[in-house]
Amino acid sequence: NAGVTQTPKFRVLKTGQSMTLLCAQDMNHEYMYWYRQDPGMGLRLIHYSVGEGTTAKGEVPDGYNVSRLKKQNFLLGLESAAPSQTSVYFCASSLYGRGQNNEQFFGPGTRLTVL
Amino acid sequence: AQTVTQSQPEMSVQEAETVTLSCTYDTSESDYYLFWYKQPPSRQMILVIRQEAYKQQNATENRFSVNFQKAAKSFSLKISDSQLGDAAMYFCAYRRGRSSNSGYALNFGKGTSLLVTP
Numbered sequence: 001n002a003g004v005t006q007t008p009k010f011r012v013l014k015t016g017q018s019m020t021l022l023c024a025q026d027m028n029h030e031y032m033y034w035y036r037q038d039p040g041m042g043l044r045l046i047h048y049s050v051g052e053g054t055t056a057k058g059e060v061p062d063g064y065n066v067s068r069l070k071k072q073n074f075l076l077g078l079e080s081a082a083p084s085q086t087s088v089y090f091c092a093s094s095l096y097g098r099g100q101n102n103e104q105f106f107g108p109g110t111r112l113t114v115l
Numbered sequence: 116a117q118t119v120t121q122s123q124p125e126m127s128v129q130e131a132e133t134v135t136l137s138c139t140y141d142t143s144e145s146d147y148y149l150f151w152y153k154q155p156p157s158r159q160m161i162l163v164i165r166q167e168a169y170k171q172q173n174a175t176e177n178r179f180s181v182n183f184q185k186a187a188k189s190f191s192l193k194i195s196d197s198q199l200g201d202a203a204m205y206f207c208a209y210r211r212g213r214s215s216n217s218g219y220a221l222n223f224g225k226g227t228s229l230l231v232t233p
Contacts (some may be wrong), residue, residue: 042223
């Protein structure tokens with residue numbers, strides 16, 4: 001049981017390049033989230049998904065796209081990377097949304113640098 | 116939107132002593148959950164403790180306990196018998212009990228960096 005995994009762990013991009021971050025969970029969770037963490041800030045929500053085939057925008061969605069074609073995977077795409085997207089990206093998942101036992105499990109993070 | 120404020124960017128404690136980290140939040144909801152997460156240098160987000168708003172009793176997890184003051188919208192974390200391994204960034208987070216336009220996402224404070232000295 002690997003929990004939540006993220007690929008890659010580190011990446012350096014040039015401005016204008018594209019890339020996809022992969023999040024995978026093996027806990028059969030319905031809900032998945034992408035957050036970003038910047039220096040001096042807490043995590044902020046980029047996009048989220050409440051189930052296979054669904055996605056929705058969070059607090060800071062501009063410049064990102066997501067897809068949830070399979071229940072266990074949640075992909076975050078940067079079509080044209082900008083230096084402002086330099087950040088650490090975290091994926092999280094939870095069994096459901098509401099209720100008292102819906103802890104969010106976090107992946108190890110991806111450090112992305114855009115030059 | 117709910118806001119979470121951690122007014123202490125950095126705190127320091129000696130090994131074996133007790134330290135309290137502060138957190139306040141702003142909400143008009145009655146159904147919500149509060150969390151403290153620990154983020155060590157490895158970057159992994161680790162859930163330390165959680166509190167349901169409808170519970171009056173303060174949550175405890177071994178050396179970690181909270182002081183939940185619902186009327187004051189305050190949620191502080193007390194770490195007793197501090198250990199070197201407690202050194203990390205600590206984040207306070209809020210989650211609505213009902214779905215919103217951000218699902219059930221967590222709203223985080225900016226964090227408090229805890230230094231533990233021998």
